[in-house]
Structure formats: structure tokens, C-alpha cells
Amino acid sequence: MFWIIDGIYEWIDRRLPVSAVLYRVLRDPVPERGSWWYTLGAAIFLLLIIQVVTGIFLLLYYVPSWEGALDSIIYIQQQVFLGWLVRGIHYWNMVMLIILIGAHMSRTFISAAFKSPRELTWLLGVTLLLLMVATAFTGSLLRWDQSGYFDTVVGIKIASWTPLIGPWLAQLWRGSDVIGPATLTRNFALHVWILPAGLLLIAVVHIGLLVIQGQFGSWVNYEPEPPGSPPFTEDEIASRKKLEEEVLDPRSSKVNLPARTTWFYPFHIYKEAVVTLVLFVLVLVTTVLFPAPIDEPVDPTTTTYSPSSMWFLLFEDQLLLLFPGSWLVPIAATIAPGIVITLLFLLPWLERSPDIKPSLRPQAVAFYAVIVGAILVLSLLAASRVYNYDFINSRP
Template sequence: MIGRVKAQTVETGKLLADWIEDRTGAVSMMEKFLYEPVPKRGAWLYTLGSATLFLIVLQFLTGILLLFYYVPTVDHAWNSVYYIMNEAYFGQLIRGIHYWSANFLMAVIGLHMARTFFSGAYKAPRELNWVVGVVLFLLVIVLAFTGYLLRWDQDGFWASVVGIKIGSYSPFIGGYVVNFLIGGDVIGPATLSRFFAIHVWLLPAILAPLIGVHLYLLRRHGEFGSEFEYTERLAKLKERQRLEEYERRYGLGEEEEERRE
């Protein structure tokens, strides 16, 4: 009896998988993604990239949740964050994850970039992936900056004041930069609306597809790049080149030649 149920379940599962494969090609795509060979050496180093992705996904999830209560107006913003922290169930956790994963994100991105830089992973044919990565890095920095103001407390507010003042020192366009950022000539309701729009809609909308491009380029060229994954092959290459050099200079016995073939 149990055997028959099991067999039927397997059969149904197979049919379902076949149907999905036929209609979408998703199964073979999954197979291709899951069973692609990747270097065994340095596998732990390559978790930095996926950790970045994971933290950004956490940002998206908790950010969307925070929007259920957050009100982006100067007279309600602080109160709504206070509500999230003290009244909403698990509000402290949801905002805590948003806050702490943002902090981890900055650190992990730094490590990820350092890893890429020192292993020379930006070299051809992966130049564009480096460029996209730098754009993502800048987007995350601006996200961190704009998100800080949203809670409308002293810490975030004054940090933004300093940041906006820094913008005012842009050569030639300083005044325009400031007026664009604060939406007027003094910090007020318009400033919060703008930072909210930039933090919640504009930048995530740019970030998400660029992450897609980053991952696509990664799959296209493979996640290789560090020479230390190739130490054995490089050693073999060197050895062969050395032998050839020797052969070119002094010639080799017939039997030696045969052995190498």
C-alpha cells in the first residue's frame, strides 16, 4: 500500500517536473545552475559575494515590512519608528535586522571588493562585472546615507545636515546640489519626502536589476579569477616550459620524447 502511494507520488512529481520543464525550461536551467563545476579551493572566500546578496535581500524584506508602519512626514516619522520599536510585535527585530544587516553589508561589501581586487578577479573578461560592482557599491552608500535621515532623530538628522553641507562644496554646482537634495532652501517636509523617495523607490529600483546583471555576468564568465586556484596547473605549465627550454638547447633522447607523448 505504502509502496504504491510512494510510487504514485514519485510518478506525479515526475509528471509535474516534466510539464514545468516543457513549458518553461526551468528544470534544466536549475540543473545547469546547481551542477556547474566551481573551484573547490577558496570556496569560503567566495561566500563573501553571496553574503552580500543575502544581506541585500534581507534589506529588501525588512524594508518592505517597515513600510507597513513608517510614515514619511516630519511630524510623524519619529513617532512611527518609535511605534515600530515599542508597540509592533517583533518590531525591534525587524528594524534591528534592517539596521544590523545594513552595517554588516558595508563591511561585507568592503571585504568582497578587497577580495576581488587582490585576487585580480577584475581582469579580462570580467572588467564590466567590476564596473557594475562599483556602481552597486556607490548605490549602497547612497542608500545608507538616505536611510539614516528617515528616522528623523538627532543622529540621522545631523549626519544628513553634514552630508548635505558636504554637497554644498561641489565646485560650481554646490547650491544646486543642496537645493535638489533638500527640496527647497531649508531642511523641512520636502527633504524627508525626497530622501524617502530616493531610499525606498529610486535606488532599490536601480539596485535590483543591476544585481541581476552582476549575477548574469558572474555566471557568464565563471567565478574564477584568483591565481591560487591554478597553482598545480601553473606549476605543470612551468615544468613543461622548462623541459621544452632544455630540449631546445640540448636536444633530447628518442626514448624521452616517446615517454612524453
């Protein structure tokens, strides 16, 4: 059996540089200290694949029309063999992905891993974060139930407050004057094709850059070894020697030389596999304990239904409450989030000092802590009150 597989591999390898690419990726020196933290990126990528695969299975039964969408979701949940499991994984895995991307972004920020030459890696990372949030958001309407409907009402209302292009943007998203079948079709195209294609493509380039530039790790890797550290193993010596040669080569893009390194394969990939497995088991357990929600059928005229915002946008809902009145609304709707997103994109050019230790960059760390703290406090405030009806009735 194995000789057939070997034969096929050899045949392909003579035509495509499979071994060369695998050697380049797997035999890469990676910083060793604190390396459990550098497993989150790979976990995100693997869970993203699971998200795509479960999404494809859901597509086998999902009906993307306003008459059939909710019934098809109920059918998947109640009738299709293991449909509840696939749908639950798709739902909770998305929650996990957003949390992990937040954690991965924080770790690369605290480590100052975005500094030269990794500016583009960071830039693509911020794009991935936005694409992921947009993917989760557009998926909500596909259920065509009350919660998905009201999520979209708020989202389109926010878009409509964008200075200059707001009404045009809202119309483009709705596809007609009201949220209806055309909105569902557009959200479907975004959620199923356009956003996932962008996510996968950009994620591959993001990881490709990492292979080219090498993993930075964090500042601890560039500090002297603490007293009492174990002596270097043979693998550590060999991987460090290879990295030294690469850093000295003027054609290489690698510039950082951590004190202690090891081989990506088998040492680091093992940690990535363990972390991904633990996270996936957590998704599975959550799926079994808390089935993915299905709400009441869409009824825009309801007077009894009490909607709530999507959990990862609760802070934005609270911000909207703090800026009422027509001329203040755009500040909360688009201007404040727009400024934060622009600052995130520009971060590698705003923080230009070569310092990497958090204690040497207190302003940057304090700014980040204030933003994260504000998001948490605003989210908690929004979660503890009733839905912000004033905003959905506001007019740009």
C-alpha cells in the first residue's frame, strides 16, 4: 500500500517542488520561549478550515430564500442526521474564532511583532479581523429569524450614517427600499462566497509572509537566558545555526535572532496540534450543552419581541446610546469606529521606535488597554439593558 503512495508522491515531486516547499516550511527555526502563545495563529487557521467545511455541509440543505430559509434551518437542526452537530459547530466555532483572533491580535501587539519588517503581516491581520466580523455578521440574517433580522436592521442603520456615502451604502446592502428577499440574497453571497474567499486568500498570504520573515515571537526571546536555564539541546543548536546563516544572508528577509530556537517540525507543530485539539473539543462540548439558537419567524411589525445585539457588537450598540441626536449619531456609528480601525491599520507607522519590551512602550500599551477596556465596559453595559429602539428609528 505504502509503495503506491510513495510512487504517487515521487511522481508529483518530480513535477512540483513539494519536498522543497515542505522542507522550507517544516524545517524552520522558531523562537522557543513562550511558544505556547504562538500557537493561536495556527489554531485560527485550522478552525477556519473547519468553519468552511461545516458551512459546505450546511449548504447541502440550506435554502437561500425568504420563504424557505428558516424552515431549512429547522430541518437541519431537527431532521438531518447529525445536522444539529454540524450547525452547532459552525455557530460556536465562529464565536471561538472571534475570541481567538482578539487574543492573537493582542499577543502580537504586546509582543511588538508588527514592527519592521512585519508591517504587512499586521496590515493583513487587521483586514482578517474585519473580514471575520463581517462574515459572522452576514451569517446571522441567513436564519431569517427575528434575531438575524434585527441584527441586520441595526447593521444597515449604522452603515446609513456613514458620512457622504451612507444612504447609498445602506441601499446597496438592502438591495431594495426595505430589508427583504434581496437583502437575504446579498448577505448569502457575502457570507458564503465573497468574505470566506477573501479570508482564506488573505490568511494564506499572512502565513506565507511569516514563513518568509520567520516568526518573531516576543521580547522574551531577545532577552539573555535566565540563570539556571537548561543547556541547549542538539536541535536547538542546529536550528539556531541555520537561523544565523539565514539572517546573515543579504537575500533573506529574516532579521530577528532569538536566543533559543527550535525546529518548527516536530517541536512547535506538536504544540499547535495540542492547542487546536483542546479548542475544538471546547467547541464540541459547547455545541452539545448549548444548541445553536433559532428564533421566531421574521415579523418587523412585532410589539412583543425584545431583540438584542450580536455579542461582539454590543459595545457599538452602547456607543450609539451615548451619542443620541441626529448630529452626534455619526460619531458613534462610523466616525469613532473608523478612527480606531484606521489607527490599528497605521499602528506599525505610528509606533516606530525599535523598542519591543512592553515596559519600554508604555503609551502604546496604555492606549491598547484603554481601547480593550472600553470595549469590555461598553459591552457589559449594553448587555444589561433593553434594546436601543431609538437608534433603529433614527434617520440619517
